[in-house]
Amino acid sequence: MKALIVYGSRYGSAEKISQEIGDVLRNEGVEVDLLDSRGLKKFDTSPYDLVVVGSGIKVGSWTKSALKFMENHQNDLRDKKVALFVSCTANRDEKLLKEAQEKYLDGVAEKYLINPPLATGLFGGVIDPDSKFGIMDKMILKMVKKDLESKGIDTTKPYDTRDWDQIHKWARELIKN
Template identity: 50%
Template structure:
């Protein structure tokens, strides 16, 4: 049976929810999946896996430290594996910043931490939640986000989920199908 490892780094749960959905879709295709929070591992043996998916939420323009450490610590072991990367970030929320998000959060990370190109990469939106209490930095950033929402005619007092779940599911299905070839 084919096996997939999904390792994710998350600060506020958005990337975790994406990783969980990717795992669910791949499992439905009859592939064994292990889902691991990067905070809970120091080293993970990737040898039994046919596909390794690594993802992260982006905060202040950076991947989570633990997910980057996983990539760095396993760089040579990932060389002979199918690897996919994904991120959840505000850059994916608007068309004008998507290209920059792809470059900075996916292509640059792949070039630095992987010896071979990933089989696929996914750039997914973030979640704006006015009720969330993620600390001072989030409060400051939220002020700018509220203003942007108001300018677009959206209610800044409501939660806005910019993740395209159909796109995420389709991406995961593509990953599963790549293992069946």
């Protein structure tokens, strides 16, 4: 079996998750290729049985390049096993998590894929105060930080909501069908 993992990542979290999914699949005997969606135009997906596409979320949006990959390969992905994941911090709250599942995964699958995905995964994300943020990002993060601090979270340290056990289990499930 051959798998392709395509990711769009602004600060490195979706990239790290992709590498981890790749490692899990390789341990299960799958041949894996990892691809950064940035700058990618057309890619030959014909050798792959499984295609995983993932992105970090910023202000409610996937990276443009990961969406573009799905748009440019919509027909190629039609009859393949396709799984989608996002890395975001919406898993910190039940209500946010439900909205995020609908918007970032179900909505994106409906818009960009011809057939329903094999699986979707909403994985946590990281907000690391040491990341290089632009001015707009810093302004947005002020609001996020306020929310986190009101819950007693120390925002001077990296805030990481990723659950690696969840990610490993999700990856292993992909090849069971």
